[in-house]
Amino acid sequence: MGDPETTRPDETGQDKERKRRLVNAYIVQLQSELLDSRWKAAEALADHGDETAVEPLIAALNDPYVDVQWLAAKALGKIGDRRAVLPLIPLLKNQSKWVRIGAAWALGKLGDTRAVEPLIETLTDPKAPVRKDAAWALGKIGDDRAITPLNALLQDTDDDVRNAAKAALETLQKKKTVPDP
Numbered sequence: 001m002g003d004p005e006t007t008r009p010d011e012t013g014q015d016k017e018r019k020r021r022l023v024n025a026y027i028v029q030l031q032s033e034l035l036d037s038r039w040k041a042a043e044a045l046a047d048h049g050d051e052t053a054v055e056p057l058i059a060a061l062n063d064p065y066v067d068v069q070w071l072a073a074k075a076l077g078k079i080g081d082r083r084a085v086l087p088l089i090p091l092l093k094n095q096s097k098w099v100r101i102g103a104a105w106a107l108g109k110l111g112d113t114r115a116v117e118p119l120i121e122t123l124t125d126p127k128a129p130v131r132k133d134a135a136w137a138l139g140k141i142g143d144d145r146a147i148t149p150l151n152a153l154l155q156d157t158d159d160d161v162r163n164a165a166k167a168a169l170e171t172l173q174k175k176k177t178v179p180d181p
Contacts, residue, residue: 021080022048027056030072046075051115061087069094070084070102077106092118092134097127104130108137116143123149128158135161139168142175 026048029041035064040058044054060072073091076084084106091103104122107115115137122134136144137152153165159165 003062007068017074019048019050020052023050025054027053030056030068032062032066035065035067039065039071040064042068042071042075046071046078047080049109051107053078054079054083058084058087061091066096066098069096069173070098073099073102073106077082077102077109080110081096082110082112085110086113089115089118092122097125097130098179100127100130104133108140110134111141113141113143120146120149123153128156128161131156131161132164135168139164142172144176145170147172 022138024046026041029037030045030139032038032041038060042057045057049057057072057076058081060068061076063069063072069091070115073088076088088103088106088110091099092107094100094103100122102120107119119134119138119141123131123138125134127132132155134151138150150169150172154162154169156165
């Protein structure tokens with residue numbers, strides 16, 4: 001028998017049904033007329049969501065409010081469904097730095113190589129936090145196409161950006177030295 005602190009019993013049918021109802025309630029809230037309800041629903045789906053929330057969250061990427069867009073992007077990254085990759089990529093050019101940050105972070109979490117070139121373009125963003133998250137995302141994805149642009153970022157004027165680029169390059173180097181299974 002396992003340690004009760006580290007093992008969790010399988011979800012019961014009742015637990016699964018409760019979670020399904022909760023997720024569905026949050027999905028409905030994503031369409032509320034109230035801004036607070038929409039951003040809170042997007043935030044909650046990041047923790048409670050599953051594949052049924054992916055399409056509604058993708059739709060929420062077009063919400064007129066930055067708070068909802070940003071949190072929907074982050075929720076999609078946490079859920080980890082790659083259907084979100086292509087809808088997230090255009091957000092890297094959104095006028096809001098928060099939406100660009102959320103999209104870069106989500107794309108890094110998703111780890112899909114289709115995002116590499118758009119993220120490389122984002123390394124020249126005028127906002128340092130966007131460049132930092134794009135560098136982090138490229139490290140998470142682990143594609144060699146990012147090496148030269150990340151090396152260039154080591155000369156960035158912002159410490160956080162330089163550190164993110166350095167960490168991403170170290171991650172890429174480690175992936176090269178670890179043989180594929």
